[in-house]
Amino acid sequence: MKNQLNALLLTAALTGLVGGTSVAANAATNPNSARTTVAKAGLLRTGEQAPSPKHSCKGKNDCKGTGGCKTSDQGCKGKNTCKGKGGCATDGSKAPSFV
Amino acid sequence: MSAATRGSTENPPRMSLLEIQRTMATAVMMPLTPSEDMQPVTPDGRDMHAVAETFIAPNQQLTAFERLELYNRQYWYRLLDALADDFPALRAALGPQRFEALSVAYLGAYPSRSFSLRNLGSSLIPWMAEHPEHSGRRHRLALDVARIEWAFVEAFDNAQHKPLTTDQIRTLSGDSRLSLQPHVRLLALDHAAVDLVLALHRRQRRDSSEAGVRHEDSSDAAEEKLPRVSHRPSWVVAHRVDNSVYYRSLMREEFLTLAAIESGYSLGEALEAGFVGTRKSPSRWPKMVEQWFADWAEFGWIYENS
Numbered sequence: 554m555k556n557q558l559n560a561l562l563l564t565a566a567l568t569g570l571v572g573g574t575s576v577a578a579n580a581a582t583n584p585n586s587a588r589t590t591v592a593k594a595g596l597l598r599t600g601e602q603a604p605s606p607k608h609s610c611k612g613k614n615d616c617k618g619t620g621g622c623k624t625s626d627q628g629c630k631g632k633n634t635c636k637g638k639g640g641c642a643t644d645g646s647k648a649p650s651f652v
Numbered sequence: 653m654s655a656a657t658r659g660s661t662e663n664p665p666r667m668s669l670l671e672i673q674r675t676m677a678t679a680v681m682m683p684l685t686p687s688e689d690m691q692p693v694t695p696d697g698r699d700m701h702a703v704a705e706t707f708i709a710p711n712q713q714l715t716a717f718e719r720l721e722l723y724n725r726q727y728w729y730r731l732l733d734a735l736a737d738d739f740p741a742l743r744a745a746l747g748p749q750r751f752e753a754l755s756v757a758y759l760g761a762y763p764s765r766s767f768s769l770r771n772l773g774s775s776l777i778p779w780m781a782e783h784p785e786h787s788g789r790r791h792r793l794a795l796d797v798a799r800i801e802w803a804f805v806e807a808f809d810n811a812q813h814k815p816l817t818t819d820q821i822r823t824l825s826g827d828s829r830l831s832l833q834p835h836v837r838l839l840a841l842d843h844a845a846v847d848l849v850l851a852l853h854r855r856q857r858r859d860s861s862e863a864g865v866r867h868e869d870s871s872d873a874a875e876e877k878l879p880r881v882s883h884r885p886s887w888v889v890a891h892r893v894d895n896s897v898y899y900r901s902l903m904r905e906e907f908l909t910l911a912a913i914e915s916g917y918s919l920g921e922a923l924e925a926g927f928v929g930t931r932k933s934p935s936r937w938p939k940m941v942e943q944w945f946a947d948w949a950e951f952g953w954i955y956e957n958s
Contacts, residue, residue, distance in 0.1 A: 563920060566923060593950070
């Protein structure tokens with residue numbers, strides 16, 4: 554009985570995989586199908602974040618013109634600039650070679 | 653012979669570049685005082701003013717200490733901003749002051765060690781679990797909020813391998829071991845908190861767009877009033893579709909099956925694990941399984957790790 558149920562579940566899983574793979578292949582070429590997939594994806598988190606609330610780098614220390622932090626504005630650049638905006642999915646696993 | 657090795661009697665020996673870098677890093681990474689100034693004493697007990705003068709020249713307006721202090725502050729402000737950027741709903745739930753205290757304590761325990769600020773919050777959840785005193789009476793909810801937000805970071809940029817192909821599916825059996833895409837992050841939560849988190853994100857964006865960058869330095873530590881959230885287990889997956897991150901609710905059985913696949917169970921074992929303790933009638937199981945696997949394949953969540 555248990556083996557029979559397990560066989561049924563396995564068959565169901567493989568049937569589902571074949572069907573879903575077919576839908577995904579269709580979505581790759583058909584915009585309507587792709588929209589259907591996105592609609593099923595769940596609740597979207599829009600990644601665009603509000604400006605950092607408190608410690609904005611620029612001018613926080615009133616260091617402008619006093620020397621000692623010429624590069625502070627530059628230091629702000631590049632941090633998570635792509636985050637949440639899409640288009641920069643990577644494997645995220647490798648440090649630059651100079652690190 | 654260079655000045656660095658000659659050891660002039662008139663001037664102290666020059667520091668090597670490595671010594672300067674290490675001294676600078678130690679100074680810059682020291683926690684700020686409660687009034688957000690640089691510590692007057694180094695971790696090994698030396699006078700910070702004297703240390704700063706060994707490798708920083710004063711200018712007409714600032715002493716060596718004051719010049720170094722700018723970098724010390726910027727370092728910490730940058731880290732605190734990065735955490736606030738990754739956990740906006742947690743910050744809203746705890747209130748800005750409590751969140752900042754939590755951030756400082758966390759960064760004291762887990763200083764930045766990665767080349768990327770992306771990884772700064774990677775230990776926050778286990779650390780919070782061990783330090784409930786920082787998240788107050790809403791500790792369990794705060795943990796869920798942090799889990800949901802960290803899952804976004806991982807779902808956003810974790811890898812995506814080539815999903816299962818039809819040819820690969822044909823070769824599968826109950827003994828096959830499949831893998832979950834690294835961007836698919838499974839969450840078992842104590843609260844149905846995804847709606848809350850997304851509502852907080854929306855509120856924060858709305859407030860910021862209406863008022864620009866709000867100045868909260870003078871605000872009280874009052875916690876933002878939260879939307880109602882039910883205290884019941886929920887199972888959620890964070891995943892990426894077309895470079896956007898979505899949160900999708902799962903049935904408990906679906907979650908357990910995915911978790912078993914992720915843990916390396918064979919396909920047959922995972923299907924059994926999914927229904928442990930379920931109250932759903934076995935007659936419904938095959939239909940449920942077929943729908944789950946169809947959805948997972950459609951989203952490309954499954955791949956074969958050769």
